[in-house]
Amino acid sequence: MNLALLFDEDFTGTDRVLLRGRRLEHLRTVLKASTGHQIPVGRANGAMGTGEILTLTDTEAELKVTLSQRPPQPLPLTLILAMPRPKMFRRVLQTCASLGVKDIWLINSYKVEKSFWQTPWLSEENLKENLTLGLEQAKDTVMPQVHIRKLFKPFVEDELPALLANKIALVAHPGTTAPCPVHLNEPAALCIGPEGGFTDYEVGKLEEAGCQGVHLGPRILRVETAVPVLISRLFDACG
Amino acid sequence: MNLALLFDEDFTGTDRVLLRGRRLEHLRTVLKASTGHQIPVGRANGAMGTGEILTLTDTEAELKVTLSQRPPQPLPLTLILAMPRPKMFRRVLQTCASLGVKDIWLINSYKVEKSFWQTPWLSEENLKENLTLGLEQAKDTVMPQVHIRKLFKPFVEDELPALLANKIALVAHPGTTAPCPVHLNEPAALCIGPEGGFTDYEVGKLEEAGCQGVHLGPRILRVETAVPVLISRLFDACG
Known part of the structure; x- marks a missing residue:
């Protein structure tokens, strides 16, 4: 603290x-x-x-x-994250809050196990507590917004295109040809899949909605590592 | 895996x-x-x-x-880390291994609690197991070397200067004036302090040995977040 x-x-x-x-x-x-x-x-x-x-x-x-x-600058980032395994979820939330992410969307994906959505860490009280811990760590005050979307297709078809408007839109996916860009000077939206990755169908749907597939090199990272690595790569200054 | x-x-x-x-x-x-x-x-x-x-x-x-x-390229990085709290240590080790760090020095610092050195995670067998988990995650085969130095001063005075030779040498320290550089194309050494940071005396000694103090902006990050953020910032490609 x-x-x-x-x-x-x-x-x-x-x-x-x-x-x-x-x-x-x-x-x-x-x-x-x-x-x-x-x-x-x-x-x-x-x-x-x-x-x-x-x-x-x-x-x-x-x-x-x-x-x-004034608190430090927020990151101009919309983070769209396949719901992580509960054990990892708390840490990912705290990490996002301490890095200055203010807009977090938790979405479903084929490889998100149904049980992940049952975790008590998704209660409003627990979300607030873990975001608070991240803010207190980083010396920030601006509470991130967390949106929960338990159905992939309606989210991607009906909500995502508007979320991506006027943003660089990316989906991190190993095996795509484009390397993840660096030093963005504009708002971005970044989709990160579950352990095991988005399915080809899901990547296709995200691309249809306007996301570009990007990779981080040959190494496959856990979600909790990929989040800080990608954010640090996209934005020079964390605040 | x-x-x-x-x-x-x-x-x-x-x-x-x-x-x-x-x-x-x-x-x-x-x-x-x-x-x-x-x-x-x-x-x-x-x-x-x-x-x-x-x-x-x-x-x-x-x-x-x-x-x-061939396995992915190693990072040209010597990582010098104040011994983290045991609970965090395993994850930090796995993260380092999955990011391609091959040279890890665990050192003492005023704010490293004595008990941290007693953790069973420092046994040779447990180090190997956690590094293996990190390599298996990232699809790499090259086992990192871990060096343990429980005395700060002899390490910094007698060993560190040689370790830093022909490298960009940095110590991450909030409040210093230089921002952490990006996109290095040469070998680097990076020192990261404990929770609460290195003391002024310690930063002074690291600077005497050849390290430049650099910061990441106003946000204070936990060690397990600072490691991937700094590495991603220093080196574009993780492999």
Whole structure:
């Protein structure tokens, strides 16, 4: 937690917040903070700054916050991801949030096992928690939007073309002929398949919707590695 | 496992191997392979090709292998990494192996907790297993070398300068003024600190040894994210 993210419900006045639970625990045990200390804070979807600890007990900390800095730039990226295996999903979410991805679409694909959609990590509360952890790691405040689409064909045929408008649209797929571009200076949409990849039918449908197939070389990467590798390649600056 | 990595002890003849344990399990349960099937294989530190399943029982599979393709290019990178937290270490190792890093130095740093060095993941057997998993994921055969240095100062003063000779030498450190370069066409050495970063003293010593401090922008990334992001940025092609 390089920054404590503050939500509306944490505020007790315009510049006063009460922290409990995980963030309090972090203050006490990791930062070993005490009254008078200043810690980096940011308001969800708002400005960043510092919080001065006014009081600190076993159950809560009261902070006086000063918020004046802008959060880092978001990435101009729409990330369309075949729903990852639950074990990996949390980490992928946190990684996306820390890299500055703000628009995440979780879609179905032939090789997405039905059970993946049952994971508790998809609940609104758990999505928010893991995105928060990623933002707090990276010192960002702007909460990504996560969209869940459990049917591939309606998504690709009815929604995807509009999502791709005025963007460089790519589908990462080993074995395609074009290498993944570097240093984009414009908005992009990037589709990443499941373990085992999109099927040929799915790649065909994504291409029909406007995506270009691109590869990363002969190495096959796990989704959790492919996400940072592709994003770092597409955009020079992470913020 | 996109390729089964074969070791000397697996060979029963010049083109015959016996698979047991994890790789057999994968053949049976994930690939659902049977006699006559061909699977991608590679000989550790050697060529890649295909293995035809001659017999398959509950306890072993016999394959006839044909090995003629070269593995993908290694990255010309010496990666010097403050020993990560054990929970993260396995994944970082696998990621490095799948990205083509062949030279990994695990070093001490003020913020590396002493307990990190006690992890069983540092045993020779476990290092080999996790590097193997990374290579099998990426379809590579060349086993990375891992060097363990539990004392920071002797490493940086006595060994590091020679390691950096004829290489672009970098230390990733938030807050430095130079952005991390992109598209290197020459060998590089990259130092990555622990959670919380190298101390100023440590950055100073690394700079004295010849490293330039570089940053990735305002976002602070976890080590397991920073590794693929930095590598992807430094080298266009992963293989």
